[in-house]
Structures are given as structure tokens and as C-alpha cells.
Amino acid sequence: MDFKIKYSEEQLADMMQNKSINVELVNKNFAGYQALTDGDKKALQHLVNAAKMMNNVALEQDNPYNLSAKKYLEENAANSSHIARALELFNSINGVSGFNGVDEQPIEIFENITLLKGRNFYPQDLNIEEFHDILIKMLKSGKIKEVQNILSARTMVRRDGEELKGIDYTEYFADEFSYIANELEVAAYYTSNNEFKEYLGWQAQAFLQNNEDMDMLADKHWAVMQDTPLEFTISRENYDDEITPTIYDNKELAELINIHKIEAVSKDMLGVRVGIINKEGTDLILKFKQHLPDLARLMPYADKYNQTILNGEELKQTMVDADIVELQGDYAQCRGGITTAQNLPNNDKLSVKTGGGRRNVYHRQVRMSGDKSKQQAILDRLVDKSLHQYFDKEADHLFVIGHENGHSLGPGSEYQNAIGTYKHIIEEHKADTISLAFMPYYVKNEVITSDMLKKIYVSYIVGRMFLAARPHHMLPHRMGELIQFNYLLEHKAISFNQEGLLQIDFDILDNVLHKMLDETIAVQLSKSPTQAENFINKYTQWSEYSAKIANVHKELGLKPYKKIIRYF
Numbered sequence: 001m002d003f004k005i006k007y008s009e010e011q012l013a014d015m016m017q018n019k020s021i022n023v024e025l026v027n028k029n030f031a032g033y034q035a036l037t038d039g040d041k042k043a044l045q046h047l048v049n050a051a052k053m054m055n056n057v058a059l060e061q062d063n064p065y066n067l068s069a070k071k072y073l074e075e076n077a078a079n080s081s082h083i084a085r086a087l088e089l090f091n092s093i094n095g096v097s098g099f100n101g102v103d104e105q106p107i108e109i110f111e112n113i114t115l116l117k118g119r120n121f122y123p124q125d126l127n128i129e130e131f132h133d134i135l136i137k138m139l140k141s142g143k144i145k146e147v148q149n150i151l152s153a154r155t156m157v158r159r160d161g162e163e164l165k166g167i168d169y170t171e172y173f174a175d176e177f178s179y180i181a182n183e184l185e186v187a188a189y190y191t192s193n194n195e196f197k198e199y200l201g202w203q204a205q206a207f208l209q210n211n212e213d214m215d216m217l218a219d220k221h222w223a224v225m226q227d228t229p230l231e232f233t234i235s236r237e238n239y240d241d242e243i244t245p246t247i248y249d250n251k252e253l254a255e256l257i258n259i260h261k262i263e264a265v266s267k268d269m270l271g272v273r274v275g276i277i278n279k280e281g282t283d284l285i286l287k288f289k290q291h292l293p294d295l296a297r298l299m300p301y302a303d304k305y306n307q308t309i310l311n312g313e314e315l316k317q318t319m320v321d322a323d324i325v326e327l328q329g330d331y332a333q334c335r336g337g338i339t340t341a342q343n344l345p346n347n348d349k350l351s352v353k354t355g356g357g358r359r360n361v362y363h364r365q366v367r368m369s370g371d372k373s374k375q376q377a378i379l380d381r382l383v384d385k386s387l388h389q390y391f392d393k394e395a396d397h398l399f400v401i402g403h404e405n406g407h408s409l410g411p412g413s414e415y416q417n418a419i420g421t422y423k424h425i426i427e428e429h430k431a432d433t434i435s436l437a438f439m440p441y442y443v444k445n446e447v448i449t450s451d452m453l454k455k456i457y458v459s460y461i462v463g464r465m466f467l468a469a470r471p472h473h474m475l476p477h478r479m480g481e482l483i484q485f486n487y488l489l490e491h492k493a494i495s496f497n498q499e500g501l502l503q504i505d506f507d508i509l510d511n512v513l514h515k516m517l518d519e520t521i522a523v524q525l526s527k528s529p530t531q532a533e534n535f536i537n538k539y540t541q542w543s544e545y546s547a548k549i550a551n552v553h554k555e556l557g558l559k560p561y562k563k564i565i566r567y568f
């Protein structure tokens, strides 16, 4: 492959110098690191080694040219400042291509290497029509198990004569997984904490066996840890694969899939996060946790579906605030953003289906990064002066806690998946709406003050609903924010005065948010892709207000790129 860089050196320098924000992870002088035992310090380094290896796995999953392109860039960066800049961009998006969250077209670093709908999970020359035809033929000739393998979250799919075959990750990535398992075993030996040690042992085994039960056991041990010094996470999320969910758009195929009770799950992109647990931050988060069962009862249509969170007597959700040491793989694919918190395992995972809990980890270094002078300029240009006092980063963190908790509430995965292509947009939008709609409840229960409630509203509307660009449908969080913005406008909870400055009607906002939550849950309960599409189309119009806000963002300069600064 010939690697011809599409961007000029000047363009790349502009992207990486003027349009990027540093996310600085913790270094060895950090107090939280210094306070670790010698054993935990050693364990941490081995966990970082495992994370770096996992990045190679994610690169291979993401694009067939990632690994060779990275090698080319690294080998030639020293001799060419142009190539060195291209390597910076590659590392920022962690691949040869990806959306940057601003431009409608994806960033593609090289000529003739494009973003692929099926990433590298599927053969790059496979189009959707052919994919459906092959699956239908295979099902009609009785190859049920083979199709189940193809539609599994944990297989790479390759051509096999006229057919396709799914290769389990433990086989496809056998070398990488064996290295990772080894590093985990060494870390397990050194760590001071028995619970963490035991989890690492299970996780290491899960990498060595083609057996979903092992993932389940590792996940279950991971999810219950509430008091450990270190954080290590295998992220398995399936937002990237655009091919698997299309099977529901083909009626004949969808019917066959149903008849044969095949569970089709999008492919997991893998990632690893390593951190040090922050005790103070964790205590605050736990205050929010204890109210989740009450919220489950307060959800709209609560009697119409099973509340996963009320299964069993104890709430199976752990939550920690972590100082981040390393982000690799999916976490480091900074394509239009970087995750500030993540609640795993997702509903499609065996551990959750069999009653295991979830663990939610918040990323302190990520949420503290940002562009402060631009934020003030946004307020000055677009927000009524009386509201400025309520813009606050910590308030945004509390919103995020509510969002992550929101994923644990509402109809389960069978409802979520049934709406097909739109499921991620609706699910993210649902989590946002739950967070906002239930904040007054936390005031009533004295977890937050009414002043903080206003801060959460204002910080959310200005910090998140004020979009910098019209979102592409592959950015489910941004699409959700656009839905909410239009919904609040239509229901007059927000408006813009003659000077074009944001006003908020705090008296009706609460009611409007609950109405929006009602409609959103109804969409999931409908199991209807059409209903989901109608809802999304109705509320993702790009109005004059959105265009104006995006223009102000553009004038002030967008910084869509992230540079993760690592010290380990």
C-alpha cells in the first residue's frame, strides 16, 4: 500500500496546534500515585503494558490499513515534519479515518483509504446487499450456528468461498491476547488488593478461551469492586459497526433471524482504561447511587417492562471516580470527543443478562480538560447575562453522573435493539433526558442544592445542547442533544430574545423534561424502527437557532481534536 497523505503540512499543523485540546493524564509525581503501595505501583505499570497492546487490537478492528499505516508514519516521522504531523493526527483519532464531530465528511488521512461502514470487522469489499444475500442463503441451507457466529459481538468476519465465517476474537487476536493475559497475571501478583487480584485472574483467563462464560465471570468480578486502589477496564462497546444492525432493515432476513432465534449483536470495539481510584470523588458519586431504585419506580410506564435495576434486593451498580493513567484502543479513538464516564457492561453482555452488575467509572482528567476562554465567549455572545453565573464545570459532572445512571433505567436491551439503526441515538437521548428530568428529585432529597440544579440546567443547555455543527447520525450523543434542544424550544422551555440571547423558563422546564422522557420511553417500548425514525426526524431539524449557534462556534474556532498526553 502506498501511503499518500491527503493534507498539507500546514493543514495538519493547524489541526494539531490550533484545533486540538490536550488531555493530560496523571504522571508519577501525582499525589494519588505517590500514595500507592510499591506493589500497586508495579501492578499499574503492567496494566499499562496490557493497555498498549490492546491498542493494536483496536487498530486492527477499526481499519485494515491502520497497523501498516502507523508503522509507516512512525518509521518516517523523524525524517519528515509533514509525516510527523500526520502521525500526530493519526494518534489523535487513533486510526487512518474517523469523524471529527464537526465536518460532515470523515477525516481520512491518506488518499484511497476510506472510512469503512463495517470497519475491519467485515471484509472491506462486502456491501450490504451481498451481506444480506449471503446470510439468507446460509440460513436457508441450515447453517444456523455459522450465521450466529457471524452476527456475534466477538467475531471478525471473513470470506469463506461463497459464504462468510466468524472468527472468534480469542482466535483472531491470539498473540495479542496471550501477551495481555500474561501482563494481567503479573499485575495480579503484585497488587495489594485481594478483590482486584482475583478479578485480574479471571480477566486473564477470559482472554485465553473462546468462551463467553469466561467474559461473563470476569465482568461479574469486575462490576462488584467498590473499594480497590486501582482501575483496569476492558471496554467492549459496539457503536462502530454499521453493518450488523442493517439486517433488521431487510424483512426476509429479519424474519429468518427471528425464526431461528439468532441474537444479532454489533461488533465490540475493544479498549483498555487504567486508573487510580479517587476516594473523595467516589464518595460524591455514591450519594447519587442510593436513590436509583426510587427513580426506577418513578420512570414512565414503569409497570410495562422489567426494571433491570430492581432485580434482586441490592442495587448491583458500583461507581468510582478515577484519576486516569492510560486510555487505549476505543477510548483513544478521539473522533468528535472523548469519554468522560462509562457504565459497563452494556445490556447485550452475558454478565448483565445473567444478573451481574454494572460498574461506572468517571474520568477526572478528561472532564477537567477544556477551552475556558472560548466558553466565556459563548456565554457573552449567546446567553442572557443573568444566566452566566450558573455555568459551571462541576455541574456538568453531576449531569454526567445522572446520564450514566440513566442507562441503568428504562426498557432493557430487547426493546432497545428492536428499533434497529436508531437504537443508539434513542438510548443516549434517553439517558440525557433521565438525568435532567430527575435532577429536581435530588434537590428534594438534599443531594444537591436548588442553586446547583440551575447550574446543571444552564451548563447542560449551553455546554452540550449548543452544538458546534449539525451532527451526523453516527454521533448518537450529539443527535440526542439536538433532539433535546429542539424539543425544549418547541415547548418554550427555552427561547431566544431579540438580541439572540438564551432565556430559560425555569417554571415549566421540569414539566417539559418529563413530557420528553415519556415520549422517549414510549418510542423504546414501541419496538418500532419507524416510530423511532419519525421521532428522530421530527426533532433533529437544523433550525436557524442551531445554525446561528454553530456559526458562533465556528467564528470562535473549533477544537475538535484531542491529544492524550501520557506519562507511563
Ligand SMILES: [Zn+2]
Pocket (backbone or CB within 6 Å): 403, 404, 407, 428, 431
Ligand atoms: Zn451514554
